[in-house]
Amino acid sequence: MFLGLDFGTSAVKALLVDGEQAVVGSASVPLTVQRPAPGHSEQDPEAWWQAMLDAVDALGRDHPAALAAVEGIGLSGQMHGAVLLDAAGKGLRPAILWNDVRSAAECAELEAAFPALRQVTGNIAMPGFTAPKLLWVRKHEPAVFNQVRTVLLPKAWIRYRLTGEMIEEMSDASGTLWLDVGARDWSDAALAATGLARQAMPRLVEGNAAAGTLDAALAARWHMARRPVLAGGAGDNAAGAVGLSAIRPGDAFVSLGTSGVLFATTDRFRPYPKAAVHAFCHAMPGTWHQMGVTLSAASSLAWWAGVTGLPEADLLAELGTPAAPSPALFLPYLGGERTPHNDGTVRGAFAGLSHDTGRRLMTQAVLEGVAFSLRDCLDALAASGTRVEAADVIGGGSRSRTWIAIIAAALGIPLHRLAAGEHGGAFGAARLARMAVTGEAPEAVCVRPAREETVMPDPVLADAYTAQLARYRDLYRRGGL
Known part of the structure; x- marks a missing residue:
């Protein structure tokens, strides 16, 4: 039995997975975010800890035998957050989160102090990342x-509390x-640019490697037969990829959550910061991944539903299949937008409205706008040398076949709808825990999920979208939004 723990911004989720990779039980405990000033976003790490205890305690009440049989624990969760500890390992302030934007000025300072940052780290300095936060604190x-x-990331701090190891x-x-990112090691030059040294960083392991053993008191609290091994785990998107079995070069998925992500696994480090492509290590040795990110995907439809006063399902039903x-x-x-513009000041817009433009056509325009933003991500990855030939689709937006058909036509690639429900990063974390315990190869554990349907791009709609995409891009280039 294996336990996956996913530390999101809005909740902590615990998932029990058996040896056949069936989900035995789950529990979720909500979290809140504190915003002490405009643009600030913080959480108390102790709230993560208490939520985790509550979630695992709930599993113990509902599935005592399964929890007692846990052999491995995997961690996943929100990335980029800064947990600052003193010499005694005590927290110095609330954690500054991934969606905190206070350090915009420090991003420019960091790139000036370390001109090679983009090529070494594979990414543009953005306020969401951890390093600029330390410059702000300094x-x-x-x-x-x-x-x-x-300095620990959120799930590394949790591991420290679970095992006593950083x-x-x-x-x-x-x-x-x-x-x-290419060398899979801390960069002394990048650390020095923020006034830190390697000694401030935890030691590094791969995501499917053993990384500590659960504290004996916690194992006793949950009546576990043995002290489980913890796996290295993964950041949220990489853990989701492990859960989807997107671990081989060429594997890809589209996530239609609050934000949108086009994720592609690669066999080498492929930085392409000039188009705001993220290039990260994957959770598996010898693999990397790239991400194109659009900041408002399903949240665009949610915004439009709020404007119209209608449920999203009603808007989609009214639309039909374009x-x-x-x-x-x-x-x-x-x-704002991430890939390819890295423009935090740009804002959304409707254009091309006439007396004949009703709610249905505006709903369609919202879905198409998100699809075109994902096409921008696809083209940015292609410019970096990564070709995406097909992709799974996950996230709340994936429940709409109409939206998937629109995206397939805009991207010009087949998209796969999955048959089973999603369990997010917690399922991937549980898989990583299994690998850390058994030593099994990733390919043996990461079997692909069943696909309910493959949605092929409609050739007529795809051709028509070529001209519409040009209008969409020209609208951004004209600015003034």
Whole structure:
């Protein structure tokens, strides 16, 4: 039996998975975010810890025998967060989260201090990453910065509490801007640019490697027959990829969550920062991955539903299956955009409206705008040398076959709908735990999920979208939004 723990921003999820990879039980405990100032986003790490205890305790009540039989634990969760510890391992302040934007000015300072940052770390310096947060703390909270002895990411801090060891794995470390992603090692030059040294970092392991043993008191609390081994684990997207078996070069998926992600597994480090492509280590040795990110995917439809006052399902039912592009255009830049523009100030827009443009065509334009933003991601990956030939689709938006058909036509590739429900990063974390315990090869554990349907791109709609895509891109280039 294996336990996957996923530490999201809004909840901690615990998932029990048996030797046949069937889900035995799950529990989720909500979290809240504190915003002490505009643009700030923080959480108390102790809240993660208590939520995790509550979630696993719930599994113990509902599935005592299964929890007692756990042999391995895997961790997944939110990336980029900064947990600052003093020499005694105590927290110095609340954790600064991935969606905190206070360190925008420090990003420019970091790139000036370390001109090779983009090529070494594979990414543009953005406020969401960890390193700029430390520059902000050094500038605005010098008394705190002077006490910092270790910086941990959220799930590494949880591991520290679970095992007493400070260990991080490659996929999560890739989101700090301190990792030499090609070499899979900390970059001394990147650390020095933020006033830190290698001694402030936890030791590194691969995601499917053993990384500590559960504290004896916790094993007793949950009546476990033995002290489980912890796996290195993975950052949220990499853990989701392990759960989907997207671990081989060429594997890809589209995530239609609040934000949208086009994820592609690669056999080598392929940085392409000029188009805001993220290049990270995967959770498996010798593999990497790239991501194109659009910041408002399903949240664009949710915004439009709020404007119209109708449920999303009603808007989608009214739409039907489009045979031609909407005459209206929608830019889904409600909170800025990542790939390929890296533009935090751009905002969304409708264009091409007329007296004949009703709600149905505007709904269609919203779905198409997100599809075109994903096409921008696809083309950015292609420019880096990564060709995506097909992809699975996950996330809340994947429940709409109409939206999948629109995206397939916009991307020009087949998209696979999955038959089973999703379990997110927790399932991937449980798979990594199994590998850490058994030593099985990733290919043996990561069997592909069943696919319910393959949606092929409609050739007529795909041709029509070529012209619409040009209008969409021209609208951004004209600016003023």
